[in-house]
Amino acid sequence: MTDTDAGAGSEDDGQRSRRWRINEDWAATVVGLMLLALVLAGVVPEGLVP
Amino acid sequence: MSTPATPEGSAPAGTEPSDTSRATVAWTLAGLVVVLGLAALTRFLEQNVPDWSEGTALGEFAAGVEFPVYAIILGLLGNLVLSRAGVRDRLAAAFRTEFFIKTGLVLLGASINLAVLVEAAGPAIAQAFLLIVLVFGFTWWLGGRLGLNDKLRALLASAVSICGVSAAIAAAGAVQAKKEQLAYTASLVILFALPSIFLLPALAEGFGLAPQVAGAWIGGNIDTTAAVTAAGSLVGEEALQVAAIVKTTQNALMGVVAVALTAYFALRVERAPSAKGHALRSLWSRFPKFVLGFIAASIIASVYLNSVGADQGEAAIDVVNDLRTWFLILAFVSIGLEFRVAPLKEAGWRPIGLFASATVFNLLAGLGLASWLFANVSIT
Numbered sequence: 352m353t354d355t356d357a358g359a360g361s362e363d364d365g366q367r368s369r370r371w372r373i374n375e376d377w378a379a380t381v382v383g384l385m386l387l388a389l390v391l392a393g394v395v396p397e398g399l400v401p
Numbered sequence: 402m403s404t405p406a407t408p409e410g411s412a413p414a415g416t417e418p419s420d421t422s423r424a425t426v427a428w429t430l431a432g433l434v435v436v437l438g439l440a441a442l443t444r445f446l447e448q449n450v451p452d453w454s455e456g457t458a459l460g461e462f463a464a465g466v467e468f469p470v471y472a473i474i475l476g477l478l479g480n481l482v483l484s485r486a487g488v489r490d491r492l493a494a495a496f497r498t499e500f501f502i503k504t505g506l507v508l509l510g511a512s513i514n515l516a517v518l519v520e521a522a523g524p525a526i527a528q529a530f531l532l533i534v535l536v537f538g539f540t541w542w543l544g545g546r547l548g549l550n551d552k553l554r555a556l557l558a559s560a561v562s563i564c565g566v567s568a569a570i571a572a573a574g575a576v577q578a579k580k581e582q583l584a585y586t587a588s589l590v591i592l593f594a595l596p597s598i599f600l601l602p603a604l605a606e607g608f609g610l611a612p613q614v615a616g617a618w619i620g621g622n623i624d625t626t627a628a629v630t631a632a633g634s635l636v637g638e639e640a641l642q643v644a645a646i647v648k649t650t651q652n653a654l655m656g657v658v659a660v661a662l663t664a665y666f667a668l669r670v671e672r673a674p675s676a677k678g679h680a681l682r683s684l685w686s687r688f689p690k691f692v693l694g695f696i697a698a699s700i701i702a703s704v705y706l707n708s709v710g711a712d713q714g715e716a717a718i719d720v721v722n723d724l725r726t727w728f729l730i731l732a733f734v735s736i737g738l739e740f741r742v743a744p745l746k747e748a749g750w751r752p753i754g755l756f757a758s759a760t761v762f763n764l765l766a767g768l769g770l771a772s773w774l775f776a777n778v779s780i781t
Contacts, residue, residue, distance in 0.1 A: 375497065375499045375500045375503065376503060376689050376690035376691045377690050378500055378504075379499075379500050379503030379504040379506075379507055379691045379694065380503075380507055380690055380691050380693060380694030380697075381694075382504050382507075383503075383504045383505075383506075383507025383508050383510075383691070383694050383698060384507060384694055384697060384698060384701075386504075386508060386721070386724055387507075387508060387511050387698050387701060387702070387721055388701075390717055390720045390721050390724070391701070391702075391705050391717055393717075395720055395724075396720070397716050397719070397720055399720070400720055400723040400724055400727065401441075401444060401723075
């Protein structure tokens, strides 16, 4: 979730949170679509995912 | 939910920076092993407990327990053990709930036919818009009556009316809230989301709601996207699809609310003129990009299914669904591992009372809107 250490500036925290969120959004999109492409291309066959 | 915790004591005085980074990488990898291990155990239990308990008094109950239940319980148990051992915060960089759930949702897009997405889009946008306006307005008003700080009101109202921790993070950036305010808003979201995962599917069954109405109710009400997916899974695949569409629509509207909050706090509360002229850039920077992946996956899978035979197409989508389940399990395990009680103890009763009241209001308004807007939506 979020760390609770106090003391850092709130603006920096907001910037950092936003940066992480945006990075994770793109990372999730790229990883999700890549996995989908691999499955549809037959690289990840049936039975490989437990 | 996504900001990694600062490792406790990870950089003792005199330690070289490269040693510190190596230690951080090692702890993160260890955290990843923990998450993957608990996820594998979840999958193992989900697949085997129904067989083991068949014919016993618990057989019927065990057959109905799905992976979110095992994943969250194992995550909470792992949380307890790691906290007692004093290593949880060092491992926390690997507990990437947001990444796991968003990847799972992109993969979920592949099992949603583009026609369903298009049909449900109108009611989903209408419901998300009305719920955000009503619930945000109610929470903001009640928070004012309870004398809460404006920034905390903004965080709580965003969290309960839009999409939980993601919205709280976006709102915290918009209003420049304190980190402690974000931490206990996030804890409140999880505290209320966990029982909702089980309560809403039970109520939906008790009320006899149609799958699409139950899905819309769940998607519009439960705050965290992960919990929406868990509750939707418990009701069934059709409800899960509608719940995901509704929640994804709310996620997409988060950017609009964040921009409005930025403008309101800059111009009305803090009276700084600098916020003007950045609305479009800000809207894009706060738009949840995984929504694009979700839609792209639906388009790609729909085109693929039209171009190959039914058997080949369904077999491929089954593999995608297995991958999706893995990412959702990783997300639920991470929710359990990340849960913190301390920020709630510090918050006092007023934010909790506000959140509880807003949740009840959200439940009632959401039930009315879902029944009205989704009664005639077809998902087959």
